[in-house]
């Protein structure tokens with residue numbers, strides 16, 4: 230039974246922001262946990278969600294504006310007071326429906342709960358001053374300083390903007406940042422072992438969920454409503470799996486035959502493992518490895534729910550797969566740990582947690598996994614490498630380095646394995662070389678990379 234709450238949405242939002250900022254909680258999990266505990270009317274629920282996600286997403290810009298008005302180092306302001314300032318400023322700058330006076334007064338009321346009289350005065354003074362002078366705040370222009378401009382106007386860390394500007398130019402970088410700020414399309418995969426996509430669509434419509442066919446994958450449905458899906462009977466009966474449509478391409482590009490032996494090197498929570506089992510008609514064998522014990526249970530739960538019994542879950546480091554199963558597998562999927570820069574739209578806090586150094590560390594791990602796992606393939610076996618990032622260091626360049634070291638592996642034209650036509654000449658050229666990079670601002674999916682390789686020999 231959910232509790233009825235007398236606490237205001239702003240105070241609840243402040244609690245969630247504190248968990249995210251000071252305790253490292255993920256925004257979607259912290260907010261989800263709160264929403265499942267408290268009973269709020271739907272308007273208050275959406276206001277709370279807007280306050281949390283909006284304040285988190287725009288925090289770089291909010292802090293930049295605050296720094297124009299606050300003399301002291303923002304890092305030295307007590308955390309809750311700093312968050313009250315950010316959340317108050319978010320309402321002043323971005324929420325037209327909230328009167329400025331309400332944004333300021335409510336922030337002052339919150340400050341009274343968490344700070345002494347001096348801090349209350351400080352919050353009042355800063356927010357009133359900003360509200361009076363906001364029209365004089367000017368971001369550097371796009372022409373004169375594109376990095377800072379894009380970073381502030383579209384809420385991304387400067388290092389990301391810098392990278393993307395070099396690669397894509399101004400127009401595309403802006404489009405990418407905008408796409409990262411829009412809500413993600415939510416998708417599910419019909420479990421074709423139990424139901425067709427059409428039957429599932431009818432079932433969901435009867436359960437009050439709006440659905441649309443995915444243009445990318447034959448078993449994919451785009452759904453309007455996301456929360457509470459796992460409470461549906463159709464979910465409990467294993468008729469579908471939550472999975473982005475770009476990620477559904479991995480199993481199609483690998484295309485494992487029924488009856489074959491497949492190794493999924495980094496498998497948890499099992500979206501792609503279960504999709505492969507589906508494409509194999511639940512015939513053959515899939516070994517699903519993952520290094521994190523608590524995540525293995527997720528694969529088992531998903532297999533059980535979906536009625537899949539060809540998967541054997543094993544705890545292990547993918548770097549050891551080649552030694553464990555030398556020359557044995559027909560297919561190998563390496564859905565590698567990555568920086569996740571292709572899925573920023575899914576979590577507003579994610580962009581602020583990344584750093585450029587991590588990208589090269591991940592490249593090292595990705596190469597080690599490829600190096601250590603590839604030998605489990607038999608001659609003629611197929612390897613698919615995938616990530617949910619856009620960064621060439623973790624994608625194309627990893628595969629180029631891997632091929633240099635393992636000349637027995639060749640990339641293969643993957644266009645005939647894609648269940649949708651490629652519209653852009655650039656994508657067709659890449660696919661012919663064995664790669665595809667999906668982009669949120671171009672394809673409307675998560676950012677996702679795939680490479681298909683064959684191991685020489687019969």
Ligand SMILES: C[S@@+](CC[C@H](N)C(=O)[O-])C[C@H]1O[C@@H](n2cnc3c(N)ncnc32)[C@H](O)[C@@H]1O
Pocket residue numbers: 476494495496497498499500501502518519520521524545546547548564565566567598
């Ligand atoms: C991108 S996620 C996999 C998602 C999964 N393939 C799916 O579709 O549901 C990457 C996974 O790699 C695992 N991992 C990280 N390092 C690993 C390693 N050295 N060996 C095996 N698994 C690893 C992580 O625990 C994580 O579950």
